[in-house]
Amino acid sequence: MFKKYIPLTEEDYYLNEQGYKVFTEKYHLKRGYCCKSGCKHCPYGYDKKTDTFK
Secondary structure: OOOOOOOOOOOOEEEOOOOOEEEOHHHHHHHOOOOOOOOOOOOOOEEOOOOEEO
């Protein structure tokens, strides 16, 4: 499956204390689907521990 490229803006992520990119809720909504990776700001309500959506 081909996924479209989404250019990043300053509102799409921030760097955490370890220097990793953390995607914001705005970015996830712009992307349009849940990747089921347990993202910190997942707007889709996915719970990686139970593999379910809330």
